[in-house]
Structures are given as structure tokens and as C-alpha cells.
Amino acid sequence: MTDSGNPPPAATGQVARPRRRVPFWDNARFACIVLVVLGHAVQRLTYDSDIALGLYLLIYAFHMPAFAVISGYFSKSDAPTRRQMARIITDILVPYVIFEGLWTLLKWVVEGRANPNLTEPSWTLWFLLALGIFRLVLPYLALLRWPLLWTVLISIGAGYLPNIDSTFSLSRTLGLLPFFTLGWWLREHDVVERWGLLRQRPWWALAGGIGIFAAAAWAAWFFVDDWRAMNLREWLFYDDNYAAIGGTQWWAGGVRLALMLVAVVLSTAFFALLPRRTHFWTQFGQYTMYVYLLHSFVLYPFRESGVLRDLDPTWLWLPLVVVASVLIALGLATKPVRRVFRPLIEPRPGWLFADRSLAASEGRRNDPTGSRRPREPAAPRRAHADPRQNG
Numbered sequence: 001m002t003d004s005g006n007p008p009p010a011a012t013g014q015v016a017r018p019r020r021r022v023p024f025w026d027n028a029r030f031a032c033i034v035l036v037v038l039g040h041a042v043q044r045l046t047y048d049s050d051i052a053l054g055l056y057l058l059i060y061a062f063h064m065p066a067f068a069v070i071s072g073y074f075s076k077s078d079a080p081t082r083r084q085m086a087r088i089i090t091d092i093l094v095p096y097v098i099f100e101g102l103w104t105l106l107k108w109v110v111e112g113r114a115n116p117n118l119t120e121p122s123w124t125l126w127f128l129l130a131l132g133i134f135r136l137v138l139p140y141l142a143l144l145r146w147p148l149l150w151t152v153l154i155s156i157g158a159g160y161l162p163n164i165d166s167t168f169s170l171s172r173t174l175g176l177l178p179f180f181t182l183g184w185w186l187r188e189h190d191v192v193e194r195w196g197l198l199r200q201r202p203w204w205a206l207a208g209g210i211g212i213f214a215a216a217a218w219a220a221w222f223f224v225d226d227w228r229a230m231n232l233r234e235w236l237f238y239d240d241n242y243a244a245i246g247g248t249q250w251w252a253g254g255v256r257l258a259l260m261l262v263a264v265v266l267s268t269a270f271f272a273l274l275p276r277r278t279h280f281w282t283q284f285g286q287y288t289m290y291v292y293l294l295h296s297f298v299l300y301p302f303r304e305s306g307v308l309r310d311l312d313p314t315w316l317w318l319p320l321v322v323v324a325s326v327l328i329a330l331g332l333a334t335k336p337v338r339r340v341f342r343p344l345i346e347p348r349p350g351w352l353f354a355d356r357s358l359a360a361s362e363g364r365r366n367d368p369t370g371s372r373r374p375r376e377p378a379a380p381r382r383a384h385a386d387p388r389q390n391g
Contacts, residue, residue: 029070
């Protein structure tokens with residue numbers, strides 16, 4: 001968004017009003033986080049069901065790239081302020097350390113083994129590190145003439161190097177960097193506003209989105225044996241180098257490029273299908289990090305106990321898993337859950353900073369994915385006029 005050039009409300013004596021939220025972006029965040037939960041929940045079903053595997057591949061073909069696009073759209077490429085630098089620590093690094101510790105403790109208690117290694121993110125925590133690295137490198141990418149092209153080349157080239165692996169989530173970070181940069185580029189060039197993409201949705205956009213997903217779903221299911229043979233799920237993780245997942249040919253980078261193009265097309269169709277108006281679940285899009293960090297603990301016993309294996313018939317169990325995933329996402333974004341887990345997910349460790357005010361709770365909180373929202377719990381305060389301010 002660009003500045004209108006009008007003086008700020010404080011300078012004109014007007015009362016400052018919060019910017020109107022755009023429901024679309026909260027809808028997009030929540031839809032993405034539901035897909036994250038669903039993808040993890042359906043994973044165990046993929047060993048016994050081709051339909052489940054097809055759904056899994058369809059979700060993984062675009063859901064994290066779409067999430068990265070949204071995060072990039074709300075990221076700034078300016079030199080970071082001290083407050084923004086502190087947010088990298090309070091909103092990303094500290095929660096990462098906290099949840100790595102929780103996972104280490106859980107595995108030690110349940111499995112009798114533990115590997116307290118902060119360089120190897122546990123399960124879903126890789127995205128926290130990726131967000132931190134994205135934000136750190138964006139000001140430098142913005143200096144380049146063709147930042148999108150460079151990030152595509154970086155993503156493709158990283159797959160050829162075996163020493164770029166999951167340490168500090170570097171392989172996935174570099175693999176998904178083009179999508180984050182694409183989101184920033186769309187905002188930087190005001191594409192969404194200039195084209196009026198959120199003001200209306202023509203019928204052909206809705207029809208096109210449905211058609212694209214119908215074709216993709218058919219391809220995911222009809223060619224499922226081919227996708228299984230080529231180990232497509234591993235390609236969609238952007239985690240291992242090409243040779244490690246069977247891509248020993250010199251043109252293996254072309255497969256990643258093709259998958260990135262597919263992700264862009266599916267993400268575009270996904271955004272075209274999302275509602276533009278506010279719904280009862282729209283507000284939960286402001287709290288995706290709660291769902292992201294907590295849902296793995298909910299799913300852990302089901303995934304590891306084996307209860308999601310050999311479930312038949314698929315037509316019964318797969319819809320139940322889909323419904324359960326939506327309910328888990330809704331439940332973990334509710335106010336009682338946020339109130340209990342806020343110290344872990346949104347810590348404010350003043351003791352960590354030389355300037356303790358850098359960790360203080362602000363009037364508005366930032367979700368690491370870019371959503372700005374009111375601080376909770378809201379504490380209403382009455383404004384008292386100071387007669388000395390009247391001149």
C-alpha cells in the first residue's frame with residue numbers, strides 16, 4: 001500500500017483509526033493452515049490408499065508455496081528497524097528454541113530417545129527458521145535487478161548440492177525462497193491493488209480455479225503409480241538434493257522448475273477460489289502460528305501409534321480425517337487455547353535484551369506470517385483529556 005500523502009491523524013487533530021482489515025488475507029491464511037493440518041493428518045493414509053496419496057500430493061504441490069507467497073506479501077524490504085530486528089528474535093527464534101525443547105522432551109518421555117540438536121528442526125519447525133531467513137535476506141534481494149529470477153536460479157541450483165541439507169532448514173528455505181520473493185514482488189509492484197484482484201471475482205476466475213483443481217486432482221489420482229515410482233512426494237518437500245531422491249540426471253533441476261510452475265498455477269487457482277468476505281472463521285486467520293506449532297502435538301499420538309494405518313474403506317475414513325483436520329485447526333485458533341499457550345508462542349523475554357522495551361507487548365501484535373492484529377487480551381482504557389493540551 002502506498003501513502004496517500006495526507007498528513008497523519010495526529011497532525012490534524014483527528015482520531016487515529018485502525019486500518020480496515022482485508023478479509024481475503026485472513027481467509028487465505030486460515031485455508032492454508034487447514035491444508036497444513038490436513039496434509040500431516042492424511043500422511044499415514046497414503047500408504048494404503050491411492051486416493052489419499054493423490055490428495056496428499058495435490059496439497060503438497062502448492063500449500064507451503066502459497067503460505068510463503070502470503071508471508072512475502074506482508075514483508076518489507078527496507079532496512080529493518082531495531083523493533084523489527086527484535087521481532088525476528090521474539091516471534092521466530094525464541095519460539096523455535098522453546099518448541100524444539102518441547103519436542104526433545106516429548107520424544108525422550110514417549111520414545112525413550114532424544115536428540116537435542118537445534119540445527120535439525122523437528123517436524124514442522126523448519127518453517128519458523130525459513131521465515132527468519134526469508135526476512136533477513138529480503139533487503140539484499142531487493143537490491144538486485146531481477147530478484148525473482150535470481151531466487152529461482154538459487155532454488156534450482158541448491159538441489160544439485162549435496163551439502164545443502166536440512167541443517168537449519170537451509171534446503172527448504174532456498175527451495176521455497178522464490179515463492180516468498182514472489183509475494184513481496186506482488187506487493188512491491190502493487191499488482192493486487194492495481195488490478196483490483198480483491199475487489200471483485202469474475203465468474204471466469206472462479207470457473208478457472210475449479211477447472212484447474214479438477215484437472216490437477218484427476219492427474220494426481222490417475223497417474224498415482226507414476227508419481228509413486230518417481231518419488232514425487234520427496235520432490236515436493238524441497239528438502240533433499242536431487243540425487244538423494246533419484247534425480248541423478250543433469251536435467252533434474254528442470255523437474256524442480258516444473259514443480260515451481262505447477263505450484264504457482266495451483267496457488268493462483270487457490271487464491272481465486274477463496275472468499276473475499278468475512279466469515280465466522282476469518283478471524284482465525286490471524287492466529288495461524290498457534291495452529292502451526294500446536295497441531296503436530298495433537299497429531300503425534302495418532303501418527304505414531306499406527307491407528308491411521310489399514311483404515312478401510314477409504315470413502316469413509318478419508319472424509320473423517322478431512323473433517324477432523326478442519327476441527328483441529330478451528331480449535332487451536334480459539335481464544336482459550338491462545339490464552340494458555342501465548343507465553344510459548346508469543347513470548348516477550350525482556351531479560352534477553354539490553355533494551356527491555358524491545359520485547360514489550362505492543363498495541364498491535366504481529367503474527368510471523370505477516371498478520372497484524374489487536375493485542376490480546378484487550379484491556380479497554382478510558383481516555384482522559386488533559387487540559388494542558390488545549391493550549
